[in-house]
Amino acid sequence: MSDRQNSTEVPAADDFVLGLDVGGTKLAAGVVSADGRVQAFTVTPTGAGDGPEQVIARLCRLARDTVSSAGLRLADLTAVGICCCGPLDSRSGVVHDPPNLLGWGDVPLADLVAAELGVRVWVENDATAATVGEWRFGAGRGIRDLLYFTVSTGVGSGAVIDGRVFRGGRGNGGELGHTLMVADGRLCGCGARGCLEAYASGTAIAARARERIDDGGHSTLAALTDINAADVARAARAGDALAHAVWRETTDLFAAALAGFINVFEPQLIVLGGGVARTGDQFLVPVRERARVLAMRPAGEIVEVRQAQLAEKAGVVGAAAAAFDRVTTGE
Ligand SMILES: [Zn+2]
Incomplete structure (x- = not known):
């Protein structure tokens, strides 16, 4: 959460959010445009046994690679949205020891990723993110x-x-x-x-x-x-x-x-x-x-x-949709 002074402008079709899906077995990333199209979708094993520091470093590498595969720079992103298994605090972006990520304790995921990528970051419970994904871009439009x-x-x-x-x-x-x-x-x-x-x-x-x-x-x-x-x-x-x-x-x-x-x-x-x-x-x-x-x-x-409707990209699209929702509503 590099910047909590959220703007409330509605995203334009050429606005891009990087969606990141942090799961117990895999990390996924994709650049999502404001109309829900996904570019440069990438998946890599989480390697959860390596602990939070290594997993977050891997996530940030995946983020950079995915953004450059989409022909963009990090500065072109409106935001980064991360979905992760709870419990977590979506206001502070702190993840509280999720059952599928052993040894995470209280990890300030949003702050760590924002510091590394230089883009504002929102973290969302994975079920909430999937809900927003289906609402904005899937069966619930x-x-x-x-x-x-x-x-x-x-x-x-x-x-x-x-x-x-x-x-x-x-x-x-x-x-x-x-x-x-x-x-x-x-x-x-x-x-x-x-x-x-x-x-x-x-x-x-x-x-x-x-x-x-x-x-x-x-x-x-x-x-x-x-x-x-x-x-x-x-x-x-x-x-x-x-x-x-x-x-x-x-x-x-x-x-x-x-x-x-x-x-x-x-x-x-x-x-x-x-x-x-x-x-x-x-x-x-x-x-x-x-x-x-x-x-x-x-x-x-x-x-x-x-x-x-969103199938295997649900996490990434949901994470991005939730971040678009934050940008739009300023919440
Ligand atoms: Zn229960």
Whole structure:
């Protein structure tokens, strides 16, 4: 955050933001124009075991290389947007020991990158960034109230309310994946029991199938050493009863959760991304139909449920979109 005296001008089509995606396994970078086009998209392994200093040095090298591959100079950038797994403070740009970046402690990521690159930097929770990406440049363009979910290893989420990005007090708000669904239920990665994520994440889908097999259930999945959510989806499509039951239970529970969120937010649109949602209609159709039935009227009748559009560049585009949002709103 080299400069917090934000201008509030709306970005022009030739404004560029560098989007950086800091993940536990890979770092990604891309130059994103104000109309959402991505240039010089680059990915490199994080090497998280090397610790924060080395990873940030690697990130800054990737940033410089990507900007020059796009035929630009750092001075041509309006801002740098970084998305990173939380917890973090999006106002100060400090990352607080994320679970997928061991040994990071309290790292002033925005300050360190801004000092190295000489460009103003904003850091955003990865689920919030993905939400803003879909809102500005993906499935949610032009929508005033939307919810976004990424259903993959975990269940991340974010919200746009009244045409504004919802961040909560420090940028970690909108964690709908940790809504309590089952009292004293399954243990969640967050340490609580019974969260939506503990049932509907890809990891949880695979674990629930494995548990049914271990309890004596018959399934074609029993032959596999490692089961993942894609295996469960495939087996369910092929008519495997155990896989089908797990899938049905997942879509029922996810739909019940969405019905609650629809009642709270009355969104026009819910966007679903991540590996589980990429199974397409197998996930989307039952979730959409059931959620609309369970939700109150008229909210349940007006809400649309669509698949996310940004796919593998979601992190980079989302990070850039969130930075554009900061430039535009001055928030
Ligand atoms: Zn949880």
